[in-house]
Amino acid sequence: MMVSMGALHACAVSAGKDPMKSLSNPESLPVVQVAAMEVLDQTPTPQYISALKRMMWQPGFAESTRLEAFVRLVKLDEPGLKEILRLQLPKLMALAWRQKLCELIVEHQWVDMTPTLVRAWSVPMAAWIEHDKDRPERIAIEQLNGKEKLTDVLVKMLVDSNPITEANLRLRCWEMLQKLGERERLVQLLADASVKPDDRLLDNLRSCAGELGIVPTTKEEILWLQALLETKNMVFWGQAKEATMQLPQEVRVKLEIRELPVAVAVSKLKPELLKLTPLQLYQIVEERRQANGSRIVSPSFEGYGGDHTENLYEMRNKLSWGDLASMVIAMEMFDSASLRQQMFDLADRDMADRDTEFGGVIRIGAAGKPEILEMTPRVRGNDLRYESSQKMFDNAYTGLFHFHLHCQSYDNMQYAGPHLGDFAYADSTRANCLVFSFVSRKELNVDFYRHGPMVVDLGCISRPKKDA
Structure with missing residues (x-):
């Protein structure tokens, strides 16, 4: 069939009057974006190259178009x-493009991209790929370096990477080695x-392992450790060493960083607990729950998947000494009417505030008594969130609990x-946490939770009678 030149021209895809604008607009059709590249290929300018780079990560571009940009960037x-x-x-x-990029890195044998x-790989993405061994980043690392050398690669980066410019990479390598079971x-x-x-990093870790027998698991735990080893916290560090030495041996070998403030608090408030096993502590908690008689209020997790429970008995085999x-x-600190009053005052103010949840730190103060530190959130604007600030973390390193409130209404x-x-x-902070929720004007439900997830409903505390 014969086709006129005019018809051929009509079938050609136009890059538009401004090819750069067509290329940079994620809403342009992929064929238009490719046509724009073909025009701009003739005289590639720094502006054009920058636009191609943005296509590597900016949302909205089709994978086929990103791939065209990738090919050009390899050359340019x-x-x-x-x-x-x-x-x-x-x-x-x-995510599809993320996986493709991993494959392209392998295809080009860019071994120097292993740290990236x-x-x-260290970024959690459980909703994307179920099994860690199937993560495309891990597969790419293994293909570039040899599957059997994965551990060696991580150890080498941990030891040899720059302690200043690659500090975060070193922490991630440690974290991934723990995840691989290389403790x-x-x-x-x-x-x-x-x-x-x-x-400095290895020295800090050696101090922790040698003096306390604790080998941190995650990046956040290492940052926590480094904060505790700062000069301002050396008194606390000494108290932690003294307290943990009194724990049963089978408890000491399983300690986590988050249990150090617990051990110090116990040594000040109830030192007899230091000698008890988890089973003995469980019995105390169970007896206290039954004697208290306050109701258990657990939300429904139907439809979320997973095996969520807040029942103390059902969680008993997962609870550590520090948990219990x-x-x-x-439970005992909120026997104090003044401490309960402070928490209810905070809860009342939270209910009246529609810009944020309230929260902070519960710690043992200088006088050796529990105290509640309300901490201003990092940002406001959502009554269903509490955004922890760095100031809160700084105070929480030696504190007992991170806490926040669910007090949008009395019911x-x-x-x-x-x-x-x-x-x-x-899971991210590895902290011991409490959440207080209004279940009536006179009652706040209290839940203890930590990584795992592990959560136990501790029952309800009552508003002091003078204010009830």
Whole structure:
């Protein structure tokens, strides 16, 4: 069939009057964006190259168009392409494109991108890929370096990476090694004093392992450890060493960083608890719950998946010494009418405020008594969230509990207890947490929770009678 030249021209895809504008607009059709690239390819300017780089991460572009941009960047500015991937791959939420980029890194044998892949792999994405071994970042690391060398690669980066410019990478390597079940290798590394003897990170970890027998698991736990080793917290560190030495041996070998403030608090408030086993502490908590007789108020997690429960008995085999000691302290400290009054005052103010949930830190004060520190949220604007500030974390490193309130109304039973966002917070911070929820004007329900997720409903505390 014969076709006129005019018809051929009509079938050609136009890049528009402004090819750069067509390329940069995510709403342009992919064929238009490719046509724009073909026009701009003739004289590639810095502006054009920058637009191609934005397509690597900016939302809205089709994968086929991103791939066209990738191919051009390999030719025009490979170092710049790698740099934008270093910055953006770990936080990229275009998941199909994220996976494709991992495959492209392997295809081009960019072994120098291994640190970027480690950073990206360390970002939790449970809703994306169920099994960690199937994460595309991990697969790419193994394909670039050899599957059998994955652990060696992580250890080398942990030891050899720059302690200043790559501090976060080193923490992520430690975290991923723990995730791979390589705790013993890390213990051996710390035991070898000839490995980077002047390295601050390894020195901190050696202090923790040697003096307390604790090997941190996550990045956040290491940051917590480093905060405790600061000069201003050295008195607390000494108290933690003294308190933990009194714990049963089977308890000491399983301690986590978050249990250090608990041990110190117990040594000040109820030192007899230091000698008790988890089973003995469980019996105290159970007897206290039954004697108290306050109602249990647990939200429904139907439809969320997972095995969520707030029942003390059902959680008994998962509870550590620190969990149970925390519960004993929490239940007994709110026997104090003045402390309950302070919490109810805070809850009343929270209910009247529609811009944020309220929260803060519960700690043992300088006088050796429990105290509530209300902390201003980092941002306001959502009555269903409490955004913890850095100031709160600074105060919480030696504190007993992070706490917040669910007090949108006096009848807030529907939202009593921690929910999925709270579980994510506990998993991230590794903190001991309490949430207080109004279930009536006279009652606040109290839940203890931490990473896992693990949560136990401690029952309700009553508003002091003079204010009831």
